[in-house]
Amino acid sequence: MAISLVDVDKVYRPSRDVEVVALRGVTLTVERGEIVALMGPSGSGKTTALNIMGTLDRPTRGRVYVAGFDVTEADEGFLEALRLHYIGFVFQSINLVPSLTALENVALPMLAAGYPRYEAYRKARLLLDAVGLSDRAGHYPHQLSGGQQQRVAIARALANMPLILILDEPTSNVDVATTRALLTLFREINGVLGTTIVMATHDPEVASIAGRVIYMRGGVVSRSAVKLAEVAGEPVDVERVRERMRHVFELEKELVSDMAHRNELVRRKAQLLP
Amino acid sequence: MYVRHVVLVAGRDLRARKGRYTLVALAIAAGTALLVALSTVTFGLKVYVEGQIRELYPADIMLYSDRIEIPVDIVEVIGSIEGVDAVEPLILVGASLGGRGATLVGIPIDDVDYFAISLVEGRLPRSGGEAIVEESLGDLYGDKAAVELTESLLGPARRIEVEVVGVLESLLKGFVQTFQVNLVVVPLGWLQEVLGAEGFVNAVLITVSDKTYVEPLADALKEAFPSAQVYTQRSLIRAAIRIVDLLGVFFNVIIAVTLAISGIVVFAVMTITARERMREVALLKAIGVSGRAVALSVLLEVLAISVAGGAAGIAAGFYGAHMLKALLGYMGVSFDLPILAVPEVFVGGAATALAVAVASSTLPIVRLSRLRPLEILARGQ
Numbered sequence: 001m002a003i004s005l006v007d008v009d010k011v012y013r014p015s016r017d018v019e020v021v022a023l024r025g026v027t028l029t030v031e032r033g034e035i036v037a038l039m040g041p042s043g044s045g046k047t048t049a050l051n052i053m054g055t056l057d058r059p060t061r062g063r064v065y066v067a068g069f070d071v072t073e074a075d076e077g078f079l080e081a082l083r084l085h086y087i088g089f090v091f092q093s094i095n096l097v098p099s100l101t102a103l104e105n106v107a108l109p110m111l112a113a114g115y116p117r118y119e120a121y122r123k124a125r126l127l128l129d130a131v132g133l134s135d136r137a138g139h140y141p142h143q144l145s146g147g148q149q150q151r152v153a154i155a156r157a158l159a160n161m162p163l164i165l166i167l168d169e170p171t172s173n174v175d176v177a178t179t180r181a182l183l184t185l186f187r188e189i190n191g192v193l194g195t196t197i198v199m200a201t202h203d204p205e206v207a208s209i210a211g212r213v214i215y216m217r218g219g220v221v222s223r224s225a226v227k228l229a230e231v232a233g234e235p236v237d238v239e240r241v242r243e244r245m246r247h248v249f250e251l252e253k254e255l256v257s258d259m260a261h262r263n264e265l266v267r268r269k270a271q272l273l274p
Numbered sequence: 275m276y277v278r279h280v281v282l283v284a285g286r287d288l289r290a291r292k293g294r295y296t297l298v299a300l301a302i303a304a305g306t307a308l309l310v311a312l313s314t315v316t317f318g319l320k321v322y323v324e325g326q327i328r329e330l331y332p333a334d335i336m337l338y339s340d341r342i343e344i345p346v347d348i349v350e351v352i353g354s355i356e357g358v359d360a361v362e363p364l365i366l367v368g369a370s371l372g373g374r375g376a377t378l379v380g381i382p383i384d385d386v387d388y389f390a391i392s393l394v395e396g397r398l399p400r401s402g403g404e405a406i407v408e409e410s411l412g413d414l415y416g417d418k419a420a421v422e423l424t425e426s427l428l429g430p431a432r433r434i435e436v437e438v439v440g441v442l443e444s445l446l447k448g449f450v451q452t453f454q455v456n457l458v459v460v461p462l463g464w465l466q467e468v469l470g471a472e473g474f475v476n477a478v479l480i481t482v483s484d485k486t487y488v489e490p491l492a493d494a495l496k497e498a499f500p501s502a503q504v505y506t507q508r509s510l511i512r513a514a515i516r517i518v519d520l521l522g523v524f525f526n527v528i529i530a531v532t533l534a535i536s537g538i539v540v541f542a543v544m545t546i547t548a549r550e551r552m553r554e555v556a557l558l559k560a561i562g563v564s565g566r567a568v569a570l571s572v573l574l575e576v577l578a579i580s581v582a583g584g585a586a587g588i589a590a591g592f593y594g595a596h597m598l599k600a601l602l603g604y605m606g607v608s609f610d611l612p613i614l615a616v617p618e619v620f621v622g623g624a625a626t627a628l629a630v631a632v633a634s635s636t637l638p639i640v641r642l643s644r645l646r647p648l649e650i651l652a653r654g655q
């Protein structure tokens with residue numbers, strides 16, 4: 001099991017006597033290697049649920065488990081490390097540091113994790129290559145289109161080879177063709193790296209790559225359905241992708257085994273990597 | 275904690291906002307420059323004043339009385355004490371000269387070398403009734419002048435006619451008006467005669483070979499002449515330095531105001547920048563960059579800015595001290611103020627630049643590092 005929410009409530013108090021119940025009694029489990037889509041109208045609690053799964057927010061009630069850790073009351077330092085090594089985020093809007101190039105944005109989490117500089121940039125190049133942006137490495141975010149920025153964000157989210165990828169409406173700012181390309185990329189990542197993917201979306205086409213769809217309404221899980229007819233985008237040629245990602249993967253395994261003796265989280269992650 | 279990402283983010287942000295950060299550096303430079311310039315000038319003044327006092331008052335000890343009551347014979351006695359190099363008797367009298375305050379001084383003309391008098395014009399007095407005057411009274415050169423003594427412990431009011439045969443270089447130049455002593459120097463023997471005080475003086479200058487004799491000798495003199503005052507050179511210098519320090523206090527107020535303004539500029543710019551960077555920092559924290567790393571990154575930028583500003587300020591301040599001296603020159607203050615490169619002043623300037631910059635950006639830095647990513651990311655769109 002990758003993520004588990006047990007009877008989670010989330011109540012926001014924007015001011016003293018206003019209460020917003022964003023989640024109410026949410027219980028759900030995401031298994032390792034799954035692609036799960038959260039669907040539901042705006043304001044139904046999708047982002048709140050993702051933030052709690054991603055340890056960015058804490059539940060008002062209930063328990064949260066991520067990658068085998070009970071994170072409900074874990075301290076901030078532990079959660080920072082967990083997010084750095086285990087979780088990749090693609091947010092709804094803010095995703096890149098404006099003063100850094102695409103390459104530097106992708107390298108940043110690796111530098112923060114203590115990868116050697118040269119290796120971090122080498123792997124960042126491979127990741128940009130994997131999302132089809134090797135020719136944009138030196139560009140700044142404002143020089144990239146929305147879809148390109150989103151792809152850089154995905155490369156950045158993958159930088160530390162997370163076990164879990166959390167995507168909040170990852171295609172809300174991009175055109176149809178880019179959406180298709182991104183969906184293919186998500187399936188490749190999931191298929192080849194075994195990365196668990198949880199995403200929120202309005203778009204049925206995006207949801208179609210999920211093995212399971214969880215419908216939300218007014219902060220509660222209204223329905224959970226195991227999927228669904230045909231999958232959007234190209235069929236994934238796992239062998240081709242595996243070949244393309246091989247270098248990234250080898251480099252990651254090498255780096256992680258180098259770092260494992262320094263960091264308990266990394267050591268455990270090394271065992272969980274496929 | 276790893277720092278490569280910290281350095282990367284700091285470096286790129288510095289580059290992205292270099293115009294604004296240059297402004298911050300300039301604000302720091304301005305404060306530092308003023309500090310260094312004024313401190314350098316104050317230091318120069320102290321060196322100058324101390325040097326001038328040593329020249330004006332070459333003796334280690336001065337015995338001084340309001341009355342002309344010290345027997346000249348004492349000179350022999352003191353001179354025979356071990357460690358005493360030279361003893362010079364003299365008379366010092368406050369006077370006025372055509373309405374100007376002056377000091378009438380009688381010195382033994384034979385020992386004129388001791389007083390290191392340097393003439394700008396004319397010659398030394400040879401006989402009674404001849405005098406040399408300080409540059410500030412230079413207009414009297416070649417004329418007769420009437421020195422007026424008011425009634426005092428020295429005796430009744432009277433007029434003394436002198437002929438000005440020479441002009442001596444002013445000590446302390448035009449530094450501060452109150453320091454102008456307007457010396458009128460005449461032969462001691464003649465002055466004693468005129469004042470009806472043959473065999474007596476009211477001041478004795480003593481030079482010793484070893485400075486450790488100064489205190490015991492001064493103590494002994496105090497005991498021997500309870501009605502007279504005993505000054506040591508060191509105590510005089512201390513007193514003069516205290517006057518310069520007073521000027522320093524005034525300077526410090528100016529410096530403090532300027533540094534406060536620098537601090538406000540740093541605070542304002544860093545607060546605006548922190549606000550602008552909230553989205554970026556929220557993202558960094560969301561992807562697992564620690565609050566400490568964020569704080570360190572901004573701190574690194576502040577340090578880089580203040581090192582640059584501080585260095586520029588020190589250079590500008592030292593150069594500015596020269597300009598200040600030139601400016602004083604234009605304003606008619608024409609003494610040769612030494613402008614010295616004082617390491618303590620530079621170090622103080624650098625430390626102040628850092629302290630001001632760090633202190634005034636602490637609040638924005640703490641706010642950024644404590645930022646909760648969700649507050650920003652939730653409002654993202």
Ligand SMILES: Nc1ncnc2c1ncn2[C@@H]1O[C@H](COP(=O)(O)OP(=O)(O)O)[C@@H](O)[C@H]1O
Nearest residue numbers: 012014020022041042043044045046047048652
């Ligand atoms: N920080 C917050 N403060 C107050 N209310 C919030 C906050 N974040 C979300 N909410 C509220 O919680 C509910 C769920 O929001 P959200 O999880 O963003 O929904 P979704 O992502 O499905 O559109 C909404 O009613 C929203 O207004």
Ligand SMILES: [Mg+2]
Nearest residue numbers: 046047048200
């Ligand atoms: Mg949302």
